[in-house]
Amino acid sequence: GAGVSQTPSNKVTEKGKYVELRCDPISGHTALYWYRQSLGQGPEFLIYFQGTGAADDSGLPNDRFFAVRPEGSVSTLKIQRTERGDSAMYLCASSLSLAASTDTQYFGPGTRLTVL
């Protein structure tokens, strides 16, 4: 079956601009996660959705970052007034989240964001 997909694969923008990154989870997965991976680092957690609601947004770095999942499937990560420090790979993952003991997150290929 289809895995997690993310669009665009690459996004180049100018400092101060607004960007949207899209994630299509695996069909039937109720949980969706966003991570950010800077060069030479492991992914860092940003936000977790269970259904339509953000169950844990403790990883969002500041109020310029916002994410939605209005119908419990596709999610959009929105970044306002982009800064050069926002340049990174943004990864999306999804899981069935039936129980913690069996939960496995499946990752998409990521969106490479470059802020000039």
Place this chain on the structure above:
Amino acid sequence: AQSVTQPDIHITVSEGASLELRCNYSYGATPYLFWYVQSPGQGLQLLLKYFSGDTLVQGIKGFEAEFKRSQSSFNLRKPSVHWSDAAEYFCAVGAYSGSARQLTFGSGTQLTVLP
């Protein structure tokens, strides 16, 4: 707060040699542990996971990992490395408490395989 340390930034092995990638974690409760592999231009692929039970876990592509609670370690091993194993490897600990479902990753180990 949980944390993961991967002490080796870069490892080089010859094809056919054995491999061990180190991972140490810090977590207050029973850890859920994962190893992922990332190839250039690819997303993270799950190699194996430990939730409970047998401390020696078998994964895909011939990888295995052993959970050692006394050493807070979850090292990844492979008896004979193939050239296609060259990639970056990430160890992660899962924090599952209340509404939290986040993974905390180490900084990764880059594996180079020599012919």
